[in-house]
Amino acid sequence: MHNKSILTKDIITFPTNRKFDMTLLGRVAIDFNPVDYFQTLAESTTFKKYVGGSPANTAVGLSRLGKNVGFISAVSKDRFGEYVTKYFENEGIDTSHIMTCQHGEKLGLTFTEILSKDESSILMYRNQIADLALEPSVVDEEYIQNSKSLLISGTALAQSPSRDAVLKAVSLAKKNHTPIIFDIDYRSYNWTNTDEIAVYYSLVAREADIIMGSREEFDLTEKLLGLDSNDKTSADYWFKQNAKIIVIKHGKEGSTAYLSNGEDYSIKPFPIDALKSFGGGDGYAAGFLNGVLNGWDIIECLEMGSAEAAILVASHGCSDFMPHESEVRTFIKDEKAKYGDMVARV
Numbered sequence: 001m002h003n004k005s006i007l008t009k010d011i012i013t014f015p016t017n018r019k020f021d022m023t024l025l026g027r028v029a030i031d032f033n034p035v036d037y038f039q040t041l042a043e044s045t046t047f048k049k050y051v052g053g054s055p056a057n058t059a060v061g062l063s064r065l066g067k068n069v070g071f072i073s074a075v076s077k078d079r080f081g082e083y084v085t086k087y088f089e090n091e092g093i094d095t096s097h098i099m100t101c102q103h104g105e106k107l108g109l110t111f112t113e114i115l116s117k118d119e120s121s122i123l124m125y126r127n128q129i130a131d132l133a134l135e136p137s138v139v140d141e142e143y144i145q146n147s148k149s150l151l152i153s154g155t156a157l158a159q160s161p162s163r164d165a166v167l168k169a170v171s172l173a174k175k176n177h178t179p180i181i182f183d184i185d186y187r188s189y190n191w192t193n194t195d196e197i198a199v200y201y202s203l204v205a206r207e208a209d210i211i212m213g214s215r216e217e218f219d220l221t222e223k224l225l226g227l228d229s230n231d232k233t234s235a236d237y238w239f240k241q242n243a244k245i246i247v248i249k250h251g252k253e254g255s256t257a258y259l260s261n262g263e264d265y266s267i268k269p270f271p272i273d274a275l276k277s278f279g280g281g282d283g284y285a286a287g288f289l290n291g292v293l294n295g296w297d298i299i300e301c302l303e304m305g306s307a308e309a310a311i312l313v314a315s316h317g318c319s320d321f322m323p324h325e326s327e328v329r330t331f332i333k334d335e336k337a338k339y340g341d342m343v344a345r346v
């Protein structure tokens with residue numbers, strides 16, 4: 001346990017006077033979550049529709065926390081494409097750089113299975129997929145210049161032309177001193193082999209200022225580098241590239257933020273009666289990154305991330321349940337009143 005802490009603004013700074021606090025590049029899709037849960041997907045008959053896609057959920061989370069959010073993506077030219085775009089507009093997320101596909105590409109659909117509160121799985125429909133049809137021409141320099149930070153979802157690297165759009169965005173971010181956040185966000189669909197994953201993940205990771213992922217996701221990124229599968233080894237390696245903060249998540253075990261000054265800080269999950277086991281990562285990303293954008297104390301960033309993750313795993317969906325800052329603070333206060341001030345501290 002650290003008695004002291006550190007302001008993240010002493011580790012990473014963001015440009016000022018730019019319109020968007022963060023622009024995210026990646027998928028916006030749809031989740032269908034069973035209403036009649038605690039049985040298999042084969043048995044469920046009724047599903048509730050939500051806007052989904054990990055970066056889309058994170059974008060909604062950041063917007064609800066008061067951030068001005070841009071988004072770069074591609075959607076289908078149909079009612080589902082209209083639905084997700086309208087949802088973003090209602091949430092105050094900029095949709096000017098969401099292209100509409102013209103060749104019959106379809107929005108991603110995710111059917112989820114909530115078997116028990118700690119056993120969930122997801123089934124993704126991602127053939128002829130709209131988000132990976134994102135064209136590099138949608139990424140324009142002015143948009144990146146107008147963003148204080150750029151988040152890349154690793155899934156957007158799975159195929160060209162989306163892969164090319166990511167690499168263009170990364171180049172423009174470097175040119176314009178826009179810090180890059182790499183959310184590894186591994187989904188097996190659309191990738192052909194692990195060498196390909198490692199090549200493209202490591203290409204973006206070495207340019208990133210913040211990298212977030214699970215141990216498995218770091219292992220995939222590091223496959224060609226011959227590193228041992230160890231959090232400290234990963235952090236040290238990426239600090240020698242460009243990283244300032246490395247976050248490694250271990251599900252219900254909690255997570256650790258490694259800082260480029262050599263310190264590390266861990267957080268445990270807040271005790272909660274979970275409903276499902278997915279969605280935590282997106283809530284965590286929104287809560288944690290909002291704190292880092294504000295330059296907050298690292299412990300406060302981690303607490304906000306962990307609290308928002310707990311709120312999400314206790315909820316039926318992801319995007320719709322992203323909390324406002326006051327709700328996260330109330331949640332933390334109530335948990336501390338119930339379980340003590342050190343409830344989430346390691």
Ligand SMILES: Nc1ncnc2c1ncn2[C@@H]1O[C@H](COP(=O)(O)OP(=O)(O)O)[C@@H](O)[C@H]1O
Pocket residue numbers: 214249250251252254255268269270271272274277278279280281282284305306309310313
């Ligand atoms: N049962 C749980 N109760 C409370 N928080 C949880 C629970 N499961 C996960 N979380 C929170 O969600 C975060 C992200 O979960 P994790 O499974 O590591 O990522 P992902 O959702 O991206 O797969 C964890 O670090 C933790 O803070």
Ligand SMILES: O=C(O)C[C@@H](O)[C@H](O)C(=O)COP(=O)(O)O
Pocket residue numbers: 027029031051052053054055057110122277278279280281282283318
């Ligand atoms: O990311 C997707 O395309 C699906 C998500 O909307 C889904 O609900 C989910 O799996 C959330 O992911 P997590 O936060 O990484 O657990």
